[in-house]
Amino acid sequence: MYREAIALSLRQRRPGYEVRIAAPGAVEEEVRVFAPHLLVRNDTDGMDPRVLMNVPCWIEVLYSDGMDARISVDGRIEETSDISTDVLLRVADEAAAGMQEP
Amino acid sequence: MTPARVVLADDHTMFREGMASVLTSRGDVEVVGQGPHGRDAVALVERHKPDVVIMQVEHHPRRAEEILSAMRSASPNSRIVVLTMFDNLHYVRTLSRLGIDAYVHKSSSVGELLATVSSLSRNPEGDNVVVSMPRGSLERIGDGHENALSDRELEVLVLVARGLSNRQVARELHISEATVKRHLANIYEKIEVGSRSDAVRTALAEQWIGFHEIVSADSDGHDDSGGLSL
Numbered sequence: 637m638y639r640e641a642i643a644l645s646l647r648q649r650r651p652g653y654e655v656r657i658a659a660p661g662a663v664e665e666e667v668r669v670f671a672p673h674l675l676v677r678n679d680t681d682g683m684d685p686r687v688l689m690n691v692p693c694w695i696e697v698l699y700s701d702g703m704d705a706r707i708s709v710d711g712r713i714e715e716t717s718d719i720s721t722d723v724l725l726r727v728a729d730e731a732a733a734g735m736q737e738p
Numbered sequence: 739m740t741p742a743r744v745v746l747a748d749d750h751t752m753f754r755e756g757m758a759s760v761l762t763s764r765g766d767v768e769v770v771g772q773g774p775h776g777r778d779a780v781a782l783v784e785r786h787k788p789d790v791v792i793m794q795v796e797h798h799p800r801r802a803e804e805i806l807s808a809m810r811s812a813s814p815n816s817r818i819v820v821l822t823m824f825d826n827l828h829y830v831r832t833l834s835r836l837g838i839d840a841y842v843h844k845s846s847s848v849g850e851l852l853a854t855v856s857s858l859s860r861n862p863e864g865d866n867v868v869v870s871m872p873r874g875s876l877e878r879i880g881d882g883h884e885n886a887l888s889d890r891e892l893e894v895l896v897l898v899a900r901g902l903s904n905r906q907v908a909r910e911l912h913i914s915e916a917t918v919k920r921h922l923a924n925i926y927e928k929i930e931v932g933s934r935s936d937a938v939r940t941a942l943a944e945q946w947i948g949f950h951e952i953v954s955a956d957s958d959g960h961d962d963s964g965g966l967s968l
Contacts, residue, residue, distance in 0.1 A: 645756030721755040
């Protein structure tokens with residue numbers, strides 16, 4: 637339900653973005669096939685962290701640590717407590733802007 | 739048709755705002771308030787007196803009882819939908835007794851939650867509890883010995899699992915130590931084990947009692963995994 641609600645909300649607010657939902661066990665394959673500009677995941681999904689090296693931007697919700705989140709945009713990492721939709725949209729927009737750059 | 743007025747209480751802001759956005763987009767739901775669960779949620783419910791409260795419950799039954807009782811007092815006519823990661827049948831039963839109207843496991847889809855909200859708001863006098871949880875958990879109902887154990891025996895097992903001695907269990911439950919021993923003897927016989935550690939191990943393995951009942955009262959159960967790609 638978490639990933640579905642977040643994806644539906646993002647689709648509503650940014651209808652021009654292509655948003656896909658992947659089950660925890662399918663994230664690595666989805667990243668390989670879809671090559672997303674942004675990946676939103678949690679730190680208990682069992683994903684090999686090396687997969688993140690192939691994603692320009694990612695948000696990792698720290699379920700193991702009080703729901704704080706770690707955000708990476710083009711290698712720049714920041715941490716935030718209790719991530720909001722505004723932050724999600726900001727990172728999504730930065731990811732989209734990165735697509736336009738040569 | 740008047741939209742159902744909903745208060746949304748969940749600690750995870752991104753999820754809560756996302757869910758509010760999805761609910762509002764339907765037209766037949768108005769999210770009149772949202773915020774973290776617990777005391778803040780009770781205040782929201784008291785202020786808005788919503789038709790439906792959707793609230794995260796990820797803690798010990800006693801803490802849940804405290805919050806749900808406060809919520810019931812704050813707005814007796816609101817229908818309460820519990821969102822949780824726990825699929826423990828004992829927990830479902832406990833929360834049902836606390837007067838919830840729906841128990842929705844977080845593995846449920848958004849569509850299932852929306853259907854629950856719609857159903858409850860259209861039928862404010864209904865007495866049935868809507869349950870949405872993994873099929874495997876429901877299929878375990880009636881298996882094994884869970885139904886053979888009384889509520890008191892399950893209470894004793896939880897306290898034993900926390901490492902309490904018979905004397906401490908007796909003090910906690912306001913019963914005599916001899917009564918605790920009798921409960922334990924009955925448990926051993928019913929579930930065919932020979933020791934308290936075997937009884938606890940079996941009860942946990944069969945999910946008659948949950949880890950959330952044993953560990954700290956406010957442990958968080960989020961483990962729904964998100965893999966959203968842009």
